[in-house]
Amino acid sequence: MSENNVIQELYKIIETRKESPIEGSYTSYLFEQGLDKIxxxxxxxSAEVIxxxxxxxxxEIVSEISDLAYHILVLMVAQGVKxxxxxxxxxxxRKKICNKKQKREDIIGIH
Structure with missing residues:
Protein backbone atom coordinates (compact mmCIF):
# COMPACT_ATOMS: atom_id res chain seq x y z
CA MET A 1 0.00 0.00 0.00
CA SER A 2 1.29 3.42 -0.81
CA GLU A 3 1.33 6.14 1.82
CA ASN A 4 -1.10 8.30 -0.12
CA ASN A 5 -3.68 5.57 -0.56
CA VAL A 6 -3.41 3.58 2.68
CA ILE A 7 -6.63 5.04 4.13
CA GLN A 8 -8.62 4.39 0.95
CA GLU A 9 -7.18 0.88 0.59
CA LEU A 10 -7.93 0.03 4.23
CA TYR A 11 -11.46 1.39 3.78
CA LYS A 12 -11.96 -0.97 0.81
CA ILE A 13 -10.70 -3.94 2.82
CA ILE A 14 -13.13 -3.06 5.63
CA GLU A 15 -15.98 -2.78 3.08
CA THR A 16 -15.07 -6.23 1.79
CA ARG A 17 -15.14 -7.69 5.32
CA LYS A 18 -18.60 -6.22 5.82
CA GLU A 19 -19.90 -7.62 2.53
CA SER A 20 -18.07 -10.98 2.78
CA PRO A 21 -17.27 -11.79 6.41
CA ILE A 22 -14.28 -14.01 7.13
CA GLU A 23 -14.34 -16.26 10.17
CA GLY A 24 -11.74 -15.13 12.68
CA SER A 25 -11.53 -11.62 11.20
CA TYR A 26 -11.71 -8.88 13.83
CA THR A 27 -13.33 -6.54 11.31
CA SER A 28 -15.99 -9.13 10.51
CA TYR A 29 -16.53 -9.61 14.24
CA LEU A 30 -17.16 -5.89 14.71
CA PHE A 31 -19.79 -5.88 11.98
CA GLU A 32 -21.41 -9.02 13.43
CA GLN A 33 -21.62 -7.33 16.84
CA GLY A 34 -23.21 -4.23 15.34
CA LEU A 35 -23.10 -0.48 15.70
CA ASP A 36 -23.07 -0.38 19.50
CA LYS A 37 -19.86 -2.47 19.60
CA ILE A 38 -18.24 -0.31 16.92
CA SER A 46 -10.40 7.90 21.75
CA ALA A 47 -9.76 7.63 25.47
CA GLU A 48 -6.54 5.71 24.84
CA VAL A 49 -5.32 8.47 22.49
CA ILE A 50 -5.95 10.97 25.28
CA GLU A 60 1.91 4.96 22.33
CA ILE A 61 0.27 7.99 20.67
CA VAL A 62 1.03 6.68 17.18
CA SER A 63 -0.26 3.23 18.09
CA GLU A 64 -3.47 4.52 19.65
CA ILE A 65 -4.18 7.01 16.86
CA SER A 66 -3.74 4.15 14.39
CA ASP A 67 -6.25 2.06 16.39
CA LEU A 68 -8.66 4.98 16.47
CA ALA A 69 -8.29 5.63 12.73
CA TYR A 70 -9.04 1.97 11.99
CA HIS A 71 -12.15 1.97 14.19
CA ILE A 72 -13.30 5.28 12.66
CA LEU A 73 -13.02 3.65 9.23
CA VAL A 74 -15.10 0.70 10.44
CA LEU A 75 -17.69 3.18 11.72
CA MET A 76 -17.64 5.02 8.40
CA VAL A 77 -18.29 1.79 6.48
CA ALA A 78 -21.05 0.81 8.90
CA GLN A 79 -22.73 4.20 8.44
CA GLY A 80 -22.15 4.47 4.68
CA VAL A 81 -19.78 7.43 4.95
CA LYS A 82 -17.12 7.42 2.22
CA ARG A 94 -9.46 24.32 4.73
CA LYS A 95 -10.73 27.17 2.56
CA LYS A 96 -12.24 28.95 5.54
CA ILE A 97 -10.27 31.52 7.50
CA CYS A 98 -11.17 33.24 10.74
CA ASN A 99 -13.49 30.33 11.45
CA LYS A 100 -12.95 30.12 15.20
CA LYS A 101 -16.24 29.50 16.93
CA GLN A 102 -17.36 32.06 19.47
CA LYS A 103 -17.53 31.12 23.12
CA ARG A 104 -21.04 30.35 24.28
CA GLU A 105 -20.83 33.25 26.73
CA ASP A 106 -20.08 35.68 23.88
CA ILE A 107 -22.99 34.42 21.82
CA ILE A 108 -25.60 34.81 24.57
CA GLY A 109 -24.05 37.92 26.10
CA ILE A 110 -22.89 36.55 29.47
CA HIS A 111 -19.84 38.30 30.92
Whole structure:
Protein backbone atom coordinates (compact mmCIF):
# COMPACT_ATOMS: atom_id res chain seq x y z
CA MET A 1 0.00 0.00 0.00
CA SER A 2 1.29 3.42 -0.81
CA GLU A 3 1.33 6.14 1.82
CA ASN A 4 -1.10 8.30 -0.12
CA ASN A 5 -3.68 5.57 -0.56
CA VAL A 6 -3.41 3.58 2.68
CA ILE A 7 -6.63 5.04 4.13
CA GLN A 8 -8.62 4.39 0.95
CA GLU A 9 -7.18 0.88 0.59
CA LEU A 10 -7.93 0.03 4.23
CA TYR A 11 -11.46 1.39 3.78
CA LYS A 12 -11.96 -0.97 0.81
CA ILE A 13 -10.70 -3.94 2.82
CA ILE A 14 -13.13 -3.06 5.63
CA GLU A 15 -15.98 -2.78 3.08
CA THR A 16 -15.07 -6.23 1.79
CA ARG A 17 -15.14 -7.69 5.32
CA LYS A 18 -18.60 -6.22 5.82
CA GLU A 19 -19.90 -7.62 2.53
CA SER A 20 -18.07 -10.98 2.78
CA PRO A 21 -17.27 -11.79 6.41
CA ILE A 22 -14.28 -14.01 7.13
CA GLU A 23 -14.34 -16.26 10.17
CA GLY A 24 -11.74 -15.13 12.68
CA SER A 25 -11.53 -11.62 11.20
CA TYR A 26 -11.71 -8.88 13.83
CA THR A 27 -13.33 -6.54 11.31
CA SER A 28 -15.99 -9.13 10.51
CA TYR A 29 -16.53 -9.61 14.24
CA LEU A 30 -17.16 -5.89 14.71
CA PHE A 31 -19.79 -5.88 11.98
CA GLU A 32 -21.41 -9.02 13.43
CA GLN A 33 -21.62 -7.33 16.84
CA GLY A 34 -23.21 -4.23 15.34
CA LEU A 35 -23.10 -0.48 15.70
CA ASP A 36 -23.07 -0.38 19.50
CA LYS A 37 -19.86 -2.47 19.60
CA ILE A 38 -18.24 -0.31 16.92
CA UNK A 39 -19.16 2.87 18.80
CA UNK A 40 -17.84 1.41 22.05
CA UNK A 41 -14.49 0.69 20.37
CA UNK A 42 -14.32 4.23 18.93
CA UNK A 43 -14.90 5.60 22.42
CA UNK A 44 -12.30 3.32 24.00
CA UNK A 45 -9.69 4.16 21.39
CA SER A 46 -10.40 7.90 21.75
CA ALA A 47 -9.76 7.63 25.47
CA GLU A 48 -6.54 5.71 24.84
CA VAL A 49 -5.32 8.47 22.49
CA ILE A 50 -5.95 10.97 25.28
CA UNK A 51 -4.10 8.84 27.83
CA UNK A 52 -1.17 8.27 25.50
CA UNK A 53 -0.99 11.99 24.83
CA UNK A 54 -1.11 12.85 28.54
CA UNK A 55 1.75 10.36 29.04
CA UNK A 56 3.68 12.18 26.31
CA UNK A 57 4.65 8.81 24.80
CA UNK A 58 5.05 9.21 21.04
CA UNK A 59 5.11 5.47 20.33
CA GLU A 60 1.91 4.96 22.33
CA ILE A 61 0.27 7.99 20.67
CA VAL A 62 1.03 6.68 17.18
CA SER A 63 -0.26 3.23 18.09
CA GLU A 64 -3.47 4.52 19.65
CA ILE A 65 -4.18 7.01 16.86
CA SER A 66 -3.74 4.15 14.39
CA ASP A 67 -6.25 2.06 16.39
CA LEU A 68 -8.66 4.98 16.47
CA ALA A 69 -8.29 5.63 12.73
CA TYR A 70 -9.04 1.97 11.99
CA HIS A 71 -12.15 1.97 14.19
CA ILE A 72 -13.30 5.28 12.66
CA LEU A 73 -13.02 3.65 9.23
CA VAL A 74 -15.10 0.70 10.44
CA LEU A 75 -17.69 3.18 11.72
CA MET A 76 -17.64 5.02 8.40
CA VAL A 77 -18.29 1.79 6.48
CA ALA A 78 -21.05 0.81 8.90
CA GLN A 79 -22.73 4.20 8.44
CA GLY A 80 -22.15 4.47 4.68
CA VAL A 81 -19.78 7.43 4.95
CA LYS A 82 -17.12 7.42 2.22
CA UNK A 83 -13.52 8.59 2.54
CA UNK A 84 -14.33 11.07 -0.23
CA UNK A 85 -17.07 12.59 1.96
CA UNK A 86 -14.51 13.34 4.65
CA UNK A 87 -11.96 14.66 2.15
CA UNK A 88 -14.58 16.98 0.66
CA UNK A 89 -15.56 18.28 4.09
CA UNK A 90 -11.94 18.86 5.09
CA UNK A 91 -11.23 20.66 1.80
CA UNK A 92 -14.22 22.93 2.44
CA UNK A 93 -13.01 23.69 5.94
CA ARG A 94 -9.46 24.32 4.73
CA LYS A 95 -10.73 27.17 2.56
CA LYS A 96 -12.24 28.95 5.54
CA ILE A 97 -10.27 31.52 7.50
CA CYS A 98 -11.17 33.24 10.74
CA ASN A 99 -13.49 30.33 11.45
CA LYS A 100 -12.95 30.12 15.20
CA LYS A 101 -16.24 29.50 16.93
CA GLN A 102 -17.36 32.06 19.47
CA LYS A 103 -17.53 31.12 23.12
CA ARG A 104 -21.04 30.35 24.28
CA GLU A 105 -20.83 33.25 26.73
CA ASP A 106 -20.08 35.68 23.88
CA ILE A 107 -22.99 34.42 21.82
CA ILE A 108 -25.60 34.81 24.57
CA GLY A 109 -24.05 37.92 26.10
CA ILE A 110 -22.89 36.55 29.47
CA HIS A 111 -19.84 38.30 30.92
Missing amino acids: LKKVGEE IGSKNNDTK VEDIVTELETR
